[in-house]
Amino acid sequence: MAPYIRHALVFCGLLLLALLANAARVQVVEAGAYGDNPANRRSSIARYQQPRGNILVGGAPVTGSRDTGEQLRFERTYLDGPLYAPVTGFASQRFGSTFLEHAEDRLLSGTDPLLSGFPVWHDTASAPGGNVVTTLNARAQQAAYRGLGGRKGAVAAIEPATGKVLALVSTPSYDPARLSGNGTDASAAWERLNADPDKPMLNRAVRQTYPPGSTFKVVTAAAALDSGVITDVDAPTDSPDPYRLPGTTTRLTNEADGCRDASLREAFAWSCNTVFAKLGVDVGLKDMAATAGAFGFNDTKLKVPFAVAESTFDTVVDRAQLGLSSIGQYNTRATPLQMAMVSAAVANGGQARAPYLVERTTRAGGETVAGGGAHPLTQVMRASTASRLRELMRDAVERGTGGNGAIRGATVGGKTGTAQHGVGNTGLPYAWFVSWAQADGAPEPAVAVAVVVEDASADRGEISGGGDAAPIARDVMRAVLGS
Known part of the structure; x- marks a missing residue:
């Protein structure tokens, strides 16, 4: 060659x-x-060539898909979009996805290998999108949304025995369908929503933390009982009125009368700041922080399945700051979901289930893919402490500041709260109410609720939580109880 x-x-x-x-x-x-x-664009084109799976509430879909006939063929639709937006989030061809639409994206889009009967071939063809069955109670969700009435605020409701999230509402809200497409309308809606000072896309129920105010006294009372600082809820406490915060000249006062040396029962019913601030100091930072942590504060890993903002109890404070922290002020902050978890732990005998929103996931034909497993159980406090707290919360509703939360035919426990904020505490206080309800004749409480209203109409004082937030919680609890 x-x-x-x-x-x-x-x-x-x-x-x-x-x-x-x-x-x-x-x-x-x-x-x-x-x-x-x-x-x-090949992956995007393939992604939107088939309808997306649905998110279900009470067995009925609250999402859908619309055939646009365009290159990105199927576009997301929503039924009662503003009502369920804090749960569904949005699925946008241009702006991505949030909340359940994001957390369950692989299943909903059909790209999850578990949806395919032959996983080896899954990379060559997408299966039909699966469905996400939520734990929500439609009536409770509607009652919460209706009760807030467009005011800035949030509601979270939990089934104490299981941790199921029964309602998750944030207002003002928005229609996620406006963000579904990739045209100029979606872009305009995105810019408008992000520029809105009321932040309608902020999920206040799980992503916004607030000073919990007097609702945190449930945690302080639990710490006092568990640590043995209080052994008799009817015995007088050594609590001056006003109470000088340790090491300072600051004097703490009360909205209610009769708080000097009040028993824990009376102090809880009438929300005496002086008693609870001193109790927090007497319990001490170590035990207060341990109890708050048991309830879920300072947990950075909570998901439902999307991430929840961390609720905080400051563990590096002096005694004066500890006193303020123990009445839900200073650096103490909580999401509404966290405060619903506090109420649920009391209602469930001192034990808490991790909250969750997804009951199960299914294939398009209804066959279960995943879900239904047991969720972690935590012993938050002694059973005897929880029993005492249920008594205190019942008293607060039956003869204290929480009377607007009462329901005929049910036992209700609650705690009002008014959280000061702003420079020099000049902002209009946030109105809080945390509660639980048990139908007469039922073996256990069916629901625990937390409500916060940012723009409450009342002046400072417990009337704000009792007047603005308690009626909303009552309606949510009635919806769950079916009364």
């Missing part, structure tokens, strides 16, 4: 090897980069 022919064959072989090496580099080494490149 002539030398020049051999040289040509070698050269062609080298070219072939280089071509194969480059193909391997593109298809294996850099496949992820090419696949994630915004200029590559």
